[in-house]
Amino acid sequence: MRTWIPDERFLPYMTWKQVEALPRDRALVVLPTAAIEQHGHHLPLATDTLLNNYLLGHALRRLPADLPVYALAPVCYGKSNEHIGFPGTFSLARDTFVSVLRDLGASLKAGGFRKLVFFNSHGGNHSLVDVMARDLRAELGLTTFCLFGGGPASGLSAQEAKYGFHAGEVETSLLLDATPDLVATDHYTASYIRRVGDPGTLMPEFAYATYAWLTRDVSPTGVMGDPAPSTAEHGRRWRDEMAGCIAQALVEMAAFEHTQP
Numbered sequence: 001m002r003t004w005i006p007d008e009r010f011l012p013y014m015t016w017k018q019v020e021a022l023p024r025d026r027a028l029v030v031l032p033t034a035a036i037e038q039h040g041h042h043l044p045l046a047t048d049t050l051l052n053n054y055l056l057g058h059a060l061r062r063l064p065a066d067l068p069v070y071a072l073a074p075v076c077y078g079k080s081n082e083h084i085g086f087p088g089t090f091s092l093a094r095d096t097f098v099s100v101l102r103d104l105g106a107s108l109k110a111g112g113f114r115k116l117v118f119f120n121s122h123g124g125n126h127s128l129v130d131v132m133a134r135d136l137r138a139e140l141g142l143t144t145f146c147l148f149g150g151g152p153a154s155g156l157s158a159q160e161a162k163y164g165f166h167a168g169e170v171e172t173s174l175l176l177d178a179t180p181d182l183v184a185t186d187h188y189t190a191s192y193i194r195r196v197g198d199p200g201t202l203m204p205e206f207a208y209a210t211y212a213w214l215t216r217d218v219s220p221t222g223v224m225g226d227p228a229p230s231t232a233e234h235g236r237r238w239r240d241e242m243a244g245c246i247a248q249a250l251v252e253m254a255a256f257e258h259t260q261p
């Protein structure tokens, strides 16, 4: 697996004695959570895992050298059953995914660390990661955080900004910058789960009234969005914007402590 994480911030490259010597009581450890799942006809299965590593790596490079923030190896498999039926999607069951996060949190605590942030890059993991951040706070007393991507991408059409869920302009542009050899630019397809301006209050996401959906209900190719306008230049700009947002959040998390009321 390619990695953009700086070596000096990548825990798996250290010996246990080097880990022991870290300022573990105040260090912030990042656990990336991602997916191996279909991303249409034009992007690889590892898209969410690659983008996670790419954005996190560029964010970590922006941190002050003395800020104790370290990354773990990613949980590459996630809760991806919305893409089931597309060969190449490998999904963990809810309980499996939750157990992996709990076990890694317990290992972190046993190793003398106190602070954990989940950096998630796959929408299907979102709600479970949220629950586990709270559970590890309640059950283990860890100080836990969630980071979901790197904030909204600037300059998208309203349609793509709202409904470019999967393998659309943002993911495609980011990968055109990160790993252009893995993007099949002659195999773009487009479909949307809904149109901006459609009547009604029932929404697929981000609303008070929602319905559960599977990708096969929506898109024969697996794409939800339109990759056609994607460029590496857009990807580079969004990478920088997102890495800046992620770095800012990590700085605040590293300084954060719960205070008694």
Ligand SMILES: [Zn+2]
Residues within 6 Å of the ligand: 039, 047, 048, 122, 166, 167, 171
């Ligand atoms: Zn994705």
